[in-house]
Amino acid sequence: MTQDEINEMLKSSAPGVVVNDEKPVRKSGFRSWLDGENDILYSHLKMKRSYEDHIKKEPTPMEHNIEKAKVRYAVYDIANNRELKIFRWVYRIAAILFCVALALALTFTVSYLPPVGDPGTPANSSEVVKRYVENGLGETGATNIVSGIILTYRAFDTFGETNVLFIATCCVMCMLLIDEKVLKGGADTDSKYEPKKDDILQITAKVLCPIIFIFGIYIILNGQLSPGGGFSGGAIMGAGLILFVSAFGFKTTQKFFNETVYKIAKITALCMYGLIGSYFYITGANGIANHIPLGIPGHILSGGIILPIDIAVGIEVACTMYAFYALFRRGGL
Amino acid sequence: MNNSLFMYILLAILIVCAISVTFSKNLLNSVLIFMAYSLVMSIVWVIIESPDLAITEAAVGAGVTSILFFVTLKKIHGVLNNPEEEGESVEDDIENMESSEEKEDIT
Numbered sequence: 001m002t003q004d005e006i007n008e009m010l011k012s013s014a015p016g017v018v019v020n021d022e023k024p025v026r027k028s029g030f031r032s033w034l035d036g037e038n039d040i041l042y043s044h045l046k047m048k049r050s051y052e053d054h055i056k057k058e059p060t061p062m063e064h065n066i067e068k069a070k071v072r073y074a075v076y077d078i079a080n081n082r083e084l085k086i087f088r089w090v091y092r093i094a095a096i097l098f099c100v101a102l103a104l105a106l107t108f109t110v111s112y113l114p115p116v117g118d119p120g121t122p123a124n125s126s127e128v129v130k131r132y133v134e135n136g137l138g139e140t141g142a143t144n145i146v147s148g149i150i151l152t153y154r155a156f157d158t159f160g161e162t163n164v165l166f167i168a169t170c171c172v173m174c175m176l177l178i179d180e181k182v183l184k185g186g187a188d189t190d191s192k193y194e195p196k197k198d199d200i201l202q203i204t205a206k207v208l209c210p211i212i213f214i215f216g217i218y219i220i221l222n223g224q225l226s227p228g229g230g231f232s233g234g235a236i237m238g239a240g241l242i243l244f245v246s247a248f249g250f251k252t253t254q255k256f257f258n259e260t261v262y263k264i265a266k267i268t269a270l271c272m273y274g275l276i277g278s279y280f281y282i283t284g285a286n287g288i289a290n291h292i293p294l295g296i297p298g299h300i301l302s303g304g305i306i307l308p309i310d311i312a313v314g315i316e317v318a319c320t321m322y323a324f325y326a327l328f329r330r331g332g333l
Numbered sequence: 334m335n336n337s338l339f340m341y342i343l344l345a346i347l348i349v350c351a352i353s354v355t356f357s358k359n360l361l362n363s364v365l366i367f368m369a370y371s372l373v374m375s376i377v378w379v380i381i382e383s384p385d386l387a388i389t390e391a392a393v394g395a396g397v398t399s400i401l402f403f404v405t406l407k408k409i410h411g412v413l414n415n416p417e418e419e420g421e422s423v424e425d426d427i428e429n430m431e432s433s434e435e436k437e438d439i440t
Binding site: 116228229232238321325 | 381385387389392393396397400405408
């Protein structure tokens, strides 16, 4: 950008300034004549515009941009600085080369992956997998082998993941939570400027929300029998809660789900998971008799510790999803 | 044969979506394309026989993540400003400004 261009921008940015050689801005003729802007003496005399004053009070975004352009021009001098030009070119070419090289390397790696469902893959032929597949049903009581593995053999890993979710919400709360008194005093949130009652959204939510909740609960309770489990079901329930909130507003939701309920549900779920998991680990690892009955595989009350852990994870995840949305949106639950 | 053809179509859609997310200049469009990507991905998960991942992908990838993106875009006022229109010319902006302020004057 040269100095002349900036001058032009400056000129055109302040339309109220009288510049004799400037051509008048033509609007529809009759209208501007009615408004008293267009005159025979236009290029010599000009009526003072009413908005001229409050333009100068606050810099408009455009003026801000021009200011930035001027600063950038002064600092970088893009047109004349050769080193900067060369650096920019090298930077671009290096970025493109790096991306292409990364893409090639990844594609090359993918060509080494075994085909899906191949019996000879390392995942299928390893010792651990054989053991899980052969003894999984007998030892965990879950017909859904994935749930059986992640919630009994590897319950400790899943406990870590649930903790990650808990800590993530805590961090978001630290950053975004606004005091309830400030919120009630009319904090400047975007929800103020939104339509309060949207008929389409509310009727859709009335029809969909129960179905979504029932589907989520079904997936959580059937974690040991069918695909799904705590995380998927919890995510679905969280999505349902978000739909409910966006349709009916935070006031309606707070009647049954406020910060107290949130805290109690979340901490209870996490502690329940920790207790069940540690009980299972201590008894299992020391060869003490495990007092949780496995049940008959295929029944809903089967799978030993899988069902209670699924419920705990489901509550945890649903609360997390809803809390993320509420904190991003309103700054409070 | 039929199944694999369907799979190839889905994979092609995935690639097109992934590329167009990066090239779309409107952030709102990017999020919408990302949402479509997640939905197609969940169908792919079903086809390669991992339905639990499909459920999670549809709920988290297409649902919750996109909503969080929308809320963030709204917070940073990324929905109203169209970057393509914004940077085009200063004169257009001036005209817009004048006309909007004229309306204010009339009312």
